[in-house]
Amino acid sequence: MNKLSKIIPWLLIALLGAFALSAIALNRGENISALWLITAALCVYALAYRFYSAWIAATVLVVDESRATPAERLDNGRDFVPTHKWIVFGHHFAAIAGPGPLVGPTLAAQFGYLPGTLWIILGAVIGGCVQDMVILFLSTRRNARSLGQMARDELGPLGGTAALIGTFTIMIILIAVLGLVVVNAMKHSPWATFTVAATIPIAMIVGVYMRHIRPGQVLEASLIGVVLLLLSVAGGRYIDENETLRLIFNHEGLTLAWWIMAYGLAAAILPVWLLLAPRDYLSTYMKAGTITLLAIAIITLQPSIKMPAITAFIDGTGPIFGGKLFPFVFITIACGAISGFHSLIASGTTPKLLKNEGDIRMIGYGGMLLESFVAIMAMIAATVLEPGVFFAINSGAGIVGADAATAVAKISSWGYPVTVESMQLLAKQMGEETLFARTGGAPSLAVGMASIFGNAFGESLLAIWYHFAIMFEAIFILTTLDAGTRVGRFMLQDMLGNIWPKMGETSWTPSVILSSALVVSGWGYFLYIGVIDPNGGVNILWPLFGIANQMLAAIALCVATGILIKSGKQKYAWITGLPLTWLIIITSTAAYQKIASTDIRIGFFAAANDLSAKLSAGSLSPEKAKIAPQLIFNLQFDAWLTVFFISLLWLIVFDMLRVAIRSINGKLVLPLSESPHSPSRLVEDWVRD
Amino acid sequence: MVGLFKKAWRIVRRLSGDDAYEQYLIHYALKHSDHDEHPLLSKAEFFKQWQDEKWKGVKRCC
Numbered sequence: 139m140n141k142l143s144k145i146i147p148w149l150l151i152a153l154l155g156a157f158a159l160s161a162i163a164l165n166r167g168e169n170i171s172a173l174w175l176i177t178a179a180l181c182v183y184a185l186a187y188r189f190y191s192a193w194i195a196a197t198v199l200v201v202d203e204s205r206a207t208p209a210e211r212l213d214n215g216r217d218f219v220p221t222h223k224w225i226v227f228g229h230h231f232a233a234i235a236g237p238g239p240l241v242g243p244t245l246a247a248q249f250g251y252l253p254g255t256l257w258i259i260l261g262a263v264i265g266g267c268v269q270d271m272v273i274l275f276l277s278t279r280r281n282a283r284s285l286g287q288m289a290r291d292e293l294g295p296l297g298g299t300a301a302l303i304g305t306f307t308i309m310i311i312l313i314a315v316l317g318l319v320v321v322n323a324m325k326h327s328p329w330a331t332f333t334v335a336a337t338i339p340i341a342m343i344v345g346v347y348m349r350h351i352r353p354g355q356v357l358e359a360s361l362i363g364v365v366l367l368l369l370s371v372a373g374g375r376y377i378d379e380n381e382t383l384r385l386i387f388n389h390e391g392l393t394l395a396w397w398i399m400a401y402g403l404a405a406a407i408l409p410v411w412l413l414l415a416p417r418d419y420l421s422t423y424m425k426a427g428t429i430t431l432l433a434i435a436i437i438t439l440q441p442s443i444k445m446p447a448i449t450a451f452i453d454g455t456g457p458i459f460g461g462k463l464f465p466f467v468f469i470t471i472a473c474g475a476i477s478g479f480h481s482l483i484a485s486g487t488t489p490k491l492l493k494n495e496g497d498i499r500m501i502g503y504g505g506m507l508l509e510s511f512v513a514i515m516a517m518i519a520a521t522v523l524e525p526g527v528f529f530a531i532n533s534g535a536g537i538v539g540a541d542a543a544t545a546v547a548k549i550s551s552w553g554y555p556v557t558v559e560s561m562q563l564l565a566k567q568m569g570e571e572t573l574f575a576r577t578g579g580a581p582s583l584a585v586g587m588a589s590i591f592g593n594a595f596g597e598s599l600l601a602i603w604y605h606f607a608i609m610f611e612a613i614f615i616l617t618t619l620d621a622g623t624r625v626g627r628f629m630l631q632d633m634l635g636n637i638w639p640k641m642g643e644t645s646w647t648p649s650v651i652l653s654s655a656l657v658v659s660g661w662g663y664f665l666y667i668g669v670i671d672p673n674g675g676v677n678i679l680w681p682l683f684g685i686a687n688q689m690l691a692a693i694a695l696c697v698a699t700g701i702l703i704k705s706g707k708q709k710y711a712w713i714t715g716l717p718l719t720w721l722i723i724i725t726s727t728a729a730y731q732k733i734a735s736t737d738i739r740i741g742f743f744a745a746a747n748d749l750s751a752k753l754s755a756g757s758l759s760p761e762k763a764k765i766a767p768q769l770i771f772n773l774q775f776d777a778w779l780t781v782f783f784i785s786l787l788w789l790i791v792f793d794m795l796r797v798a799i800r801s802i803n804g805k806l807v808l809p810l811s812e813s814p815h816s817p818s819r820l821v822e823d824w825v826r827d
Numbered sequence: 828m829v830g831l832f833k834k835a836w837r838i839v840r841r842l843s844g845d846d847a848y849e850q851y852l853i854h855y856a857l858k859h860s861d862h863d864e865h866p867l868l869s870k871a872e873f874f875k876q877w878q879d880e881k882w883k884g885v886k887r888c889c
Contacts, residue, residue, distance in 0.1 A: 213854075213858070215850070215851050215854035215855065215858070216851075216876065216877060216880050217880050217881075217883075219850070219854075221841075222841070224838060225838065225841050225842055228838075228842045229842065233886060233887060233888055234888045235888070236887060236888045236889040237889065238888075238889035284884075305885075312889050316889070348874075349874070349875070349878070353870055353871035353874045353875075354845075354847065354848050354870045354871070354873070354874035355845070356843045356844050356845040356847075357839070357840065357843055357845040360843065410878065410879065410882040411875075411878050411879070414882060415878055415881070415882060418886075418887065419843065472889075473888075473889050477888070477889065479888045479889050480888060482885040482888070483885060483886075483888055486884060486885070487884060487885065487886065617887055618887050618888070618889060621886055621887040622887070624882075625884070625885050625886075628883075628884075687889065
């Protein structure tokens with residue numbers, strides 16, 4: 139009887155989950171409540187957490203609660219600190235949850251709500267969560283070593299170098315695409331530009347306060363910062379309505395891009411306490427607060443999804459980015475289902491805080507489940523918009539035409555009716571001049587969020603909600619941007635230090651400036667090209683980022699699979715081997731198509747050839763002809779970059795297979811680098827108490 | 828209810844690092860016997876080191 143009462147609730151959850159999944163999958167033609175998406179996601183998460191993650195922890199990894207973690211053994215009161223599991227969960231989640239799971243699902247909504255939603259849910263429970271949890275475990279068993287170090291120790295120098303290069307390039311592409319998202323959100327929007335610009339001095343005030351005025355009073359300083367941020371959102375309206383002031387903040391995309399680059403350079407050089415650390419506090423509070431608010435609003439309001447389950451664009455003709463459902467929905471969703479970047483946090487950073495190995499399941503697997511849930515909410519916010527409106531905001535002028543009438547005619551002809559008047563009304567409600575061709579995902583997400591918040595907390599504040607949402611996205615995009623530039627700078631200094639040791643000194647000013655400038659010009663180049671690209675740039679950069687990110691995940695899974703096999707756990711190696719195989723298939727297919735496709739909206743070379751043919755035939759308008767040589771060069775460059783990514787991936791896969799086969803055949807491989815078992819005092823104390 | 832609020836407040840303080848110095852004092856009292864080699868840091872000094880330490884390496888993701 140007791141056993142039965144334990145089984146029945148899980149059976150009910152399974153039934154409810156299956157029912158919700160079939161409701162969202164089989165629904166055609168009618169609007170469906172967002173609650174079904176939430177229900178399906180939560181039921182699958184609950185089952186996967188309760189059964190799959192528990193099985194992995196107990197049977198595959200054999201988590202040992204009596205074993206002392208690096209945090210306990212190396213406790214120094216500063217970076218190695220044994221910490222309560224909920225606190226570690228908070229830190230880990232704050233670190234892994236960035237703008238990726240918000241932007242990816244928004245863009246992937248062009249295929250309809252179903253494909254993206256299914257991949258966010260299933261990809262997370264089978265791929266992303268497993269990756270995060272296994273890497274966290276492996277790093278915890280190896281004195282909190284980083285992914286790159288583990289790759290070097292366990293596979294060999296090739297794996298280590300590849301992980302390092304992979305991390306560096308993905309960082310560059312990531313920052314560029316995020317910069318582009320912010321630029322597109324601020325373009326010709328004095329209100330948004332003012333609010334985003336205001337976050338910089340506000341962060342500095344907070345930084346000075348907690349470093350010098352009242353040292354260590356983190357919450358006091360943060361409270362001041364949050365109040366100032368909210369005032370800047372409201373104050374933006376005043377700027378927008380003032381004829382002189384609005385000119386100061388009304389800029390072209392390109393001007394804003396230069397400013398973002400200058401900001402990135404300053405942030406990488408300035409001390410962390412002044413800008414980076416305080417901005418991070420503010421962005422973390424905003425993120426936590428807004429996501430909670432969004433969850434409450436969606437659950438209480440239960441908005442209905444207006445986007446069809448599947449659109450005609452699964453054939454590859456979508457206006458937001460070119461490419462068929464397979465493999466591009468997987469490449470586009472990226473972080474919401476599985477993100478290679480997480481393995482950098484799960485190794486090196488989080489293990490330093492872990493008090494007990496028993497917490498690995500909740501932090502690694504559970505943390506990613508929550509991130510996946512954020513991606514589901516982003517999908518909901520994108521799909522509650524009328525599809526016509528969604529496509530009008532997200533389609534570049536190069537695709538649907540630069541003037542409003544042409545754009546609405548084109549979008550309506552796809553079967554998603556929208557009118558110029560309704561778009562103007564919406565723009566007016568949101569306090570913007572226009573919402574046409576605001577590519578990048580941020581504006582449409584903000585409109586979606588504003589309409590959800592507006593319904594829940596008052597329609598009259600729509601414009602405030604919109605700019606709040608823009609500020610919320612921009613503030614943590616800029617946090618990723620400046621933190622990423624800084625990390626890139628350190629990595630570059632490290633690499634250059636191998637050639638000229640003086641360059642490796644992280645505090646030598648010429649090295650700091652040179653390496654920061656190199657990193658900024660790296661992503662600045664892609665940002666610049668993205669801004670001048672008449673198709674919006676996101677259509678090129680986001681798939682490139684997706685491929686790079688999924689490639690990094692494949693590297694992490696290679697390391698994990700290799701270690702599982704070396705530890706004699708071949709029969710369980712499929713837990714990472716399966717998602718790895720899938721990632722290899724999707725990244726290789728996507729890369730192949732980006733390189734070899736003859737469709738100019740997919741293939742980089744095809745697009746470059748098409749453009750140069752048009753240029754030499756003289757059929758381009760003068761403005762387009764001026765930028766064409768740069769675009770052609772960039773397309774070819776992107777193609778070669780993709781070749782590089784995919785070669786790197788296959789190199790590591792073969793290296794892992796080499797190690798695995800040698801290990802299975804009993805030949806000599808690098809020894810496991812696991813640190814020896816030492817009993818945990820913390821558990822003993824606990825038992826004795 | 829009050830207990831719950833206190834607990835939540837403790838979590839917020841711990842997560843934000845607001846109580847980092849208090850945690851350091853506890854760590855110092857329990858783990859350090861070499862007070863001459865490692866003199867107790869003031870709050871401002873400790874915060875400086877803590878903040879700089881916290882921002883080494885990859886701390887934020889996409």
